[in-house]
Amino acid sequence: MILRLAIGSLGARALTVAMTILAIALSVVLFLGVEKVRTGAKASFADTISGTDLIVGARSGSVQLLLYSVFRIGNPTNNVTWQSYQEIARQPQVDWIVPISLGDSHRQFRVMGTSLAFFDHYKYRQGRGLAFDEGVVMADLYDAVIGADVAATLRYEVGDPIVVAHGIASFTEHDDQPFRVSGVLEKTGTPVDRTVIVSMEAIEAIHVDWRNGAKTPGTTTPTEVIRQMDLTPKAVTAALVGVESPLQTFSLQRAINQYPNEALLAVLPGVALQELWGIVGVAETALLGVSAMxxxxALIGMMATIFSSLNERRREMAIFRAMGARPSIIVGLLVLEAALTAAAGAVLGLGLLYVGLIIAQPIVDGAFGLWLPIEVPSLREIWVIVGVVAAGAIVSLIPALRAYRLSVADGMMVRI
Known part of the structure; x- marks a missing residue:
């Protein structure tokens, strides 16, 4: 009976109720949307590198090593000598190892020297490998493979020339040794999209005439001569390592960290990512706080709407009282109306969220490489809906208590 009365009362005030439901729905969309983006960003962040057991570089901090080796942010404190790299590669626990050499750039995009093994062993998003949109891997000394963002921003295609600049923000270019685009990678949503990839030998080749970070004046070695030279790298910036067995990871990490010939650091990517996420967690918490507010x-607005309608419904409440309705019936009616309104808003918000996810998922993935999962509502989302309904019922108690205190005489009084 009281449910029918509540539904009828809400129907009589359809426009006001609809606006309240919409306000609650939009607030729920924002709150759950932020949660989806947060979890999606965290998952995409963690999936930037997958299948790599250790990252090795010069001794610094684990987060710093992760940032410059994987995310191309910042610079290393030092390099790792080629001899140390080879010594690590010979360790019996090592299944594969990929060198990384950083330091140069092309129009603000980082240039990375590596081996062909990078295309076989670099994985992202839970084991997905790199694929080519067009072209192939480097076959010549001066071939370069570019990421999807590099190709889209600079409008490069296979066969286009690339001139590498020395350093990150340098105006000195290696224009005497231009590269050629041999391939364009598919979009990955990782820093690879913003990277120009060349061979380790190419990094050595373009620095043949350079000493101590500067080009030797008046010296230009012909490319024909460079091709005949021994271009074995002298150092690497970092290395990605895969071990034979997960049980050997910690023993290899300890051996590298205690390497006697050079100050090295080996970190587990997952642990370093958790440390990095902990640093940016303050912004995450703040964003969730804003969404909760x-x-x-919206709930306070619903309470204000109930308050404003009390004056119009005083006679209705007085009639109920005069017909013998107990105060609890009056309170229950208003609380039930608020709970139904909040429930309708929460369910509508959840529906709008998933409609938005279906539309935005391919767009966001293509533009930002951020994968927003579309899954069955999680327990956390269900609890959010339950919490919104409960909060709606709670905030309605204040106007409900005020309503049942109104006397029958006051309710029947005609005010002029």
């Missing part, structure tokens, strides 16, 4: 604001 939006939900609270």
């Amino acid at each position: 939006v939900v609270v604001t």
